[in-house]
Amino acid sequence: MTLRVAVGQAEPAVADIATNVGLAADLTARAGAQGARLLVLPEAFLTGYHPDAFDAVVAGGSPTHRDLDGPLLAPLREACADSGCTVLVSTPLVTDDGRLRLAMVRVDPEGRGAAVYAKQHVDRSERAWFSPGDPAPVVLAIQGVRVGLAICYDTRFPEHAAAAARAGAEVYAVSAAYLEGSTRGREVSLPARALDHGMYVVAAAALGPTGTVGATGGSCVLDPEGRELATLGAEPGIAVAEVDLDALAEVRSRQTMHADRML
Template sequence: MTPPPTAPALPAAPLTVAAVQSQPVPGDLTANAASGAALVRRAAGAGARVVVLPELFLPAYHPPTLAADPAGTDVTADLARRVADPRLDPLRDTARDGGTVVVVGAAVRQPDGRRTISALVVDRAGEVRVGYDKQQLWSGERELFDPGDRGATLLVDGWRLGLGICYDGCFPEHGRAAAADGAHAYLCPSGYLAGSAHRRDLYYAARALDNTMFVVFANAVGGADPWRFNGGAAIYDPEGRPLARGADTGEAVLVATLDPDALARTRAAHSMLLDRLPDQGLTRSSLTA
């Protein structure tokens, strides 16, 4: 008889996080790193220890610019997935000075030549590493980028933080894989276009409830059609209710505290992670009516 699965350990203390919505300048990585550092300082001033900035924030999510100037819009990773680009010094300094972990979107040139949409992690010592490469590329992204081949979990102060990027979060399997790895929260830098508010607000709340984990959703905002983004950054509790939510327009820094007691209560009341079957739905029968 197979023993029942055991619940993953919970963090010992709360963690205050921030989800940012902002409008970076297409192609100006230096300016965007500086404005990102200012947003991180703002979040840290409100108590945030982890700050999530939008997808491709550093070069901006603007495919024409990303296609025309890959050398200027990419950062380069070494074999240890470290990024030494001096244009990121403002983020390094701010993370180090404020004791803050920063998750920020970038276009990364990998050592093997692949180009990925990635989440960089700037740690409290100011070191920059590639934390995760987007696995689910959306539409025209496939013409510019290569997909990542594995998930990733970030460990901060006893919290296990699964990493996803935008379209990843549209796939229930991606969030579930993070939860299966013990994630207490799921961090999703994103770039949702105007007209997608219904899906934007549904996907990430659903990933929270599906997996009884917090979700931190950062998003770009503003810009010119057809690359105009719709904000709505949010932090969701483990039942999918917003702890903080941004408007559809304007810059915002949303701060909330992730409470391990709320995580424990939710997982005690809604035990989907423990009750799921190892072969759920894989064995099927067919009926004719």
């Protein structure tokens, strides 16, 4: 069984959710035209990963969980329905307990939007705005493939990916923002998470200003041994690759680190 997956990146407009929903819809249409059935987009894509955007959402400009089936995401829901592609897109979101979190939203081909994950490991630079999410792993079934969810800093903690793998994840989907001077974490952590657990990694990385330095892009799809299947540089675009569950099973039969884990 295979699933064609895509990562997308573009420079979002700071604090302009309507414009960024349109960008997400365009990337969805492009991914769907290449046969992708899952598209992952970067961290805080709907607002931009920027202090001004985060200040704006704290001041009342954040979507809430009630907005996800309303007009705000209508262009993206339509693009998903037209393309047959499920999208995982990150945004600041007021969740049902009233707290502001860095969330991941799933929009499916039936046109439904739902908050499915909130960033567990909130970086110190983000704590002025965001609360951490529930520590339980989240694994979704998408087109018959089990997809574990992560947002950026989560991937630096090996136990996060381990929990997703124990919950059955075959793919580790990551929304991220890697800033200039901090890309080493991406270069080391993502291949390690793939190799540790025999999981595909599908990681979308932000572009554009972040208030101090720029976000570097570098979205990628890695195979279960950490090798690049598809990658983007610092330019907008999408990259597409195949997740092959037969190949995954073969890797896991040879690389048994996850099965051998004692803790």
